[in-house]
Amino acid sequence: MAHDHWENCIAHFDTQVDVFAEEYFGRTEVICLLVAAAGFDPRSIGIATLLAGHLGDRLSGLFVREERGTPDAGLVTAADQNADRLRELVRGCEIASVDIFGNDNAPVAGVRIASIIRDFNIPDETTDIVLDMTALSIGVAFPAARLLLDYCEDRGIAFHIMVASNPELDDAITSEPGDRPMAVRGFAGIDLSDAALEISRIWVPQLAKGRSAALTEIRRSIRDTYKICPVVPFPARDPRRADALITEYGTQLIDEWQVDPRDIVYVSESNPLDCYRTLSTLTKRYADAVDQIFVPSIILSPVGSRVMAAGALMAAIEHNLTVQYIETVRYDFDPAKPAVATAPDMRVHLLLSGPAYRELGAASATPVQPDAPEPVCDVPS
Known part of the structure; x- marks a missing residue:
């Protein structure tokens, strides 16, 4: 629908x-x-x-x-x-x-x-x-x-x-991830098993404090990514939250995932519609860029803020995107x-x-904020 x-x-x-x-x-x-x-x-x-x-x-x-x-x-x-x-x-x-x-x-x-x-x-x-x-x-x-x-x-x-x-x-809530990353039920994405063209995957992981081990396991479960576009919260209540996450994940971003700084995606920490619109724009632009060359595949991994996850949920439903996730074995919280x-x-x-x-009517529903800026993630021309 x-x-x-x-x-x-x-x-x-x-x-x-x-x-x-x-x-x-x-x-x-x-x-x-x-x-x-x-x-x-x-x-x-x-x-x-x-x-x-x-x-x-x-x-x-x-x-x-x-x-x-x-x-x-x-x-x-x-x-x-x-x-x-x-x-x-x-x-x-x-x-x-x-x-x-x-x-x-x-x-x-x-x-x-x-x-x-x-x-x-x-x-x-x-x-x-x-x-x-x-x-x-x-x-x-x-x-x-x-x-x-x-x-x-x-x-x-x-x-x-x-x-x-x-x-x-x-x-403040720490977690221990399991060892079996998999697509969330109902969010396996489009069946590409019979794709006539080569599949070109973009993984879009949401960076969150203390979730490095979880994202490492999820990354291992995804084959042959063309690009990795990490999502960080900006603007955020703590203006330095995005910087702190990029520092925490520095080794993974540079050495393991080989992320180009231009491919980092910034979305609002407080407005899920910003995340939804940004991911939707990324999906559409990437599909246009590789049309008749590759089969595009966007894979989301929202492991942190539920506000940002709500926006990812909307984008995944709207565009039938894959959501790759790993369950938590146990939590620790003081x-x-x-x-x-x-x-x-x-x-x-x-x-x-x-x-x-x-x-x-869709046309008369008042937007809460202006459309989100174009996603930073670079795509092939």
Whole structure:
């Protein structure tokens, strides 16, 4: 299904999210389902708290608890506390456990979340579905988003994505990657097995603090890349965040990936539409550049900020791009770290489908910001 209206996607940021939630979800005719995480992340209850305050008993919930091996006892306690709070906020909600790995340690998150969503009884009177990507892993969030978007578009109801972003908190959560990179369920891209021309791949990894090992494993799983175009956050709340990431990944960028500085892609840390538009432009320009010479293949690896990942999700759906990812075996997190305690969350709301676009028309939907600049990534002429 075409998503031309995403070029002028309805979006809200920070205090605008509060105003939108009050004016939109406060209406008595809105019946909403919230799909979100029930994990240890302290941001897990933020969006639920906001929506429950305006919707009350018009809000139902499907909350996902991601299960990985033997987690730290402190994280289990934090997840239990968040789950209890979610039950208080959304009466009658369902909390579903999703095993991230199977008995043979193979990643199965996509299959499990797809089964849970298909079996979940969404009330017929539902007018809106909100996916809170804040604390969901990519292997769960992306398949869930695709299934829920299709469900909403088939029935003409509204589909929203919301994120409570905190880059400083993201940096404080460390993770241990698994050893089996693979395409996220539903995001394997176009089947190129019978391609008549040589395939020319561009890998677009999102750089994030402490994710070097994960990206190294993902890179090994991708064959014969023509270019690697790393994505870094700029503008960002910390103006030096992009510089710090380039320094952290210096050896990989120069010696292992042989990245030309002109191929680094800069996208906003706070606006997913910037990432979406930049990746969409990159995809279109590259396809035009290699037309009838190579078969273009863009491979995304969003491993950091969920705001930037939301933009990558939109681009992947719109252009049927491959999303190559590696699941996390375990997390380590100390909520007492100073940066975690002091940095405020940045909130984002996206309306991806629904009656609003039919009423407004794609041409009349007001852009949140001017079109993103042309991507820096160089392509052959």
